[in-house]
Amino acid sequence: MTTWLLDGGPVAADAPVSRTGGVPLAPAGTVWPVCRACAGPLRFLAQLVLDAGVLALFMCAHRPGGCAQWSPSAGGNLALLLPAGGLVPVPVPRGADPEVLALGAVRAALAAPAVTAGRAVLGVLGGEPDWLQYDETPGCPGCARPMEFAAGLEEGPDPVTSMNFGSGRGYAHVCRGCGRAAFLWQC
Ligand SMILES: [Zn+2]
Ligand SMILES: [Zn+2]
Structure with a gap:
């Protein structure tokens, strides 16, 4: 069954809820991740509170x-499956351009069984992925088994503050057994 993620409006940048934008939460001591292709700090896209843990999604914004950035394995994005407890805001790397690190808005992502008029759809949780291509x-990367679809993400309702999936859609997968996650997008 599909659970929709609907725009819940502005929320604190460090709120421990499902949201797009803001600052990432992670275990104390976590260093802000960098792009494996260009070595610049990644942009934090979203965190999603799942049964399996807290999914944190990042993508490089230095060279769109x-x-x-679309690849699940090239290192232009990063998906982390974190334990639900004891998460704290990750320190922002000194000297980095805030626009490169964060989206322009923070939105709560409300899980709902159906789409509601007037609330933009931010994505979905679980169910079958609605692939735009194939x-x-x-x-x-741990056990080589096919990963479990965890969430789909739309770019967001406001183009100025949105994620950049080439007008497409993002797909997050997890492996509960290995505690791993992967992210990719299609357009
Ligand atoms: Zn990069
Ligand atoms: Zn695995």
């Missing part, structure tokens, strides 16, 4: 399209 289910 230039770091294979089935691109990633293999787990």
